[in-house]
Amino acid sequence: MSVDVNDLIDMDRGRVDRSIFWNDDLYQLELERIFARCWLFVAHESQLSKPGDFVTTWMGEDHVIVVRDRSGVNQVLLNTCPHRGNRVCHAEVGQVRGFVCNYHGWSFGLDGKLRGVYEAPAFERTPGFDMGDIGLKTASVAAYKGLIFATFDPDPPTLEDFLGDFRWYLDVILDNDPDGTEFVGGSIRSVLACNWKIASENFAGDALHAGWTHESAAQALFGQSVPRLSDDPDSFAANVNGHGWEFNLDLVGNAATLGDRQILRYLREREREVTERLGEIRSRMVGSISSANVFPNLSFLPGQNAFRTWHPRGPRTSELQTWVLVNKGMPEELKVAYRKGAMRTFSPSGVFEMDDGENWEYSTQANQGFVTRNQPLYYGLGLGTEIEHPDMPGHVFRGQINDANQRAFYRRWAELLTDPPTAASGR
Numbered sequence: 001m002s003v004d005v006n007d008l009i010d011m012d013r014g015r016v017d018r019s020i021f022w023n024d025d026l027y028q029l030e031l032e033r034i035f036a037r038c039w040l041f042v043a044h045e046s047q048l049s050k051p052g053d054f055v056t057t058w059m060g061e062d063h064v065i066v067v068r069d070r071s072g073v074n075q076v077l078l079n080t081c082p083h084r085g086n087r088v089c090h091a092e093v094g095q096v097r098g099f100v101c102n103y104h105g106w107s108f109g110l111d112g113k114l115r116g117v118y119e120a121p122a123f124e125r126t127p128g129f130d131m132g133d134i135g136l137k138t139a140s141v142a143a144y145k146g147l148i149f150a151t152f153d154p155d156p157p158t159l160e161d162f163l164g165d166f167r168w169y170l171d172v173i174l175d176n177d178p179d180g181t182e183f184v185g186g187s188i189r190s191v192l193a194c195n196w197k198i199a200s201e202n203f204a205g206d207a208l209h210a211g212w213t214h215e216s217a218a219q220a221l222f223g224q225s226v227p228r229l230s231d232d233p234d235s236f237a238a239n240v241n242g243h244g245w246e247f248n249l250d251l252v253g254n255a256a257t258l259g260d261r262q263i264l265r266y267l268r269e270r271e272r273e274v275t276e277r278l279g280e281i282r283s284r285m286v287g288s289i290s291s292a293n294v295f296p297n298l299s300f301l302p303g304q305n306a307f308r309t310w311h312p313r314g315p316r317t318s319e320l321q322t323w324v325l326v327n328k329g330m331p332e333e334l335k336v337a338y339r340k341g342a343m344r345t346f347s348p349s350g351v352f353e354m355d356d357g358e359n360w361e362y363s364t365q366a367n368q369g370f371v372t373r374n375q376p377l378y379y380g381l382g383l384g385t386e387i388e389h390p391d392m393p394g395h396v397f398r399g400q401i402n403d404a405n406q407r408a409f410y411r412r413w414a415e416l417l418t419d420p421p422t423a424a425s426g427r
C-alpha cells in the first residue's frame, strides 16, 4: 500500500484522515495486522458449561467455532474444512460430539483433529495422505474472569499483557461479586452501515455525544435530561494499550436508564460490599455513566450491561452482536430486568441504539465524496488533561468529556498497522 499510515493520524494535534473509514487497502491491512493478531473476545465461559457445547462467532472476517472439548478445555477452531473449504458448522450455538462436513463427509473431533473420511480406502492408498497432518486450524485461547479470548498470532503476548492494567478497570464489571458473571438469554445480531472503528471508538471514550444524541430519548423515557459532565470533578477517561474506559463515580447513572427501581436498589445495597472487594473508586463505577472498549472491537456499558462486538464486514459495514452480562449470583428477577432493560435501550429496536446507528452510518457514508474524504476530522478535545492519579492505573485524564481514549485507540491502531507480521506467522 502506498499510503503511510502514520500520515493519516496526528494525535499530538488530534486530527484523523477520513480515509481510514473508507479505504479498502487499509481495511485489508486491518484484517491482517489487527484482527488476525490481537486477542479477540469470542465467548463467555457461561455459554460453554459441558463438553461439546459450542458457539460460532467471528474473528475479523474469519468464522470460528468456540467449543468445550472432552477434557474440558475451550478450543477455538477455524470454521472451514481443509478439504474444499466448506463450513463444518452451520449453527450459531449447540451441543455436539464432533463436526461433520456436509460436502464430502470429513469428520472432526472437538479438538479440530480429522477423525474420519468418507471412502477411506481411497485416501489410505494415496501417498502422503496423513490424517494427523490435516485438521481445523486452531487459535490460541485464554480467559480472563469468564471472558474467553482467542488469537491467531503465532507468537502472541499473554492475555494478561495484552489487557495490562486495563484488568483493574475490567474487574469493575467482572469481579464485583464473588460468584462472577454470566450471559443471560441468547445474542442479537444486526448490521450497521458503518465502519467498525466508529462504533468502537464511541464506546472507548465518546461521553460527549450522550447528552446531545440521546437527549430526546432520555426525555421520552424518563422525562429527564442527560446530566452535563464538563465541570464534574468525579469524571475521568482512562486508557491502557488502546483499551478505553470513560466514567463517572455516580454509581447508578447508566443503570438508571434501564428504568427499573429494583436494579438501582441492588446496586445501592451492594455498594459497601463492593467497596470492601474493589475499593471505593471502583465501587462507584459499577453502574455509573460510562462506556468502555477493549481494543479492537469489544464494547460494553457498565450498568446497562449491554456487551457487544462490532465484527468488521468491509470498511463500510459492521455486524453487531449483543449479549447481556449479569452477576451470576443475582436474583433471577433482576437478571430478567437487566435483559429487558438492555433490550429497551441497546438492541436493534432499543431507543439509544437507533440514535447511535444513524449518526455512525452518516459519519461513514459521508466519506464517499472525494472532496469530503479529504477533510480531516477533529479529535483534539481534552488535549493536555492527563493527570497522575494515586489509585487509577494507565493513562488517566481529567473529565470524561474528552477525546483522550479515542486518540489512544488510533495510536494503537497505527502502531499495529505499521508493524508487519513476522515471516514465521504462516497465517
Ligand code: FES
Pocket: 081, 082, 083, 084, 085, 086, 101, 102, 103, 104, 105, 106
Ligand atoms: S469440503 Fe469438507 S469434506 Fe470436502
Ligand SMILES: [Fe+2]
Pocket: 209, 210, 213, 214, 352, 356
Ligand atoms: Fe450512544
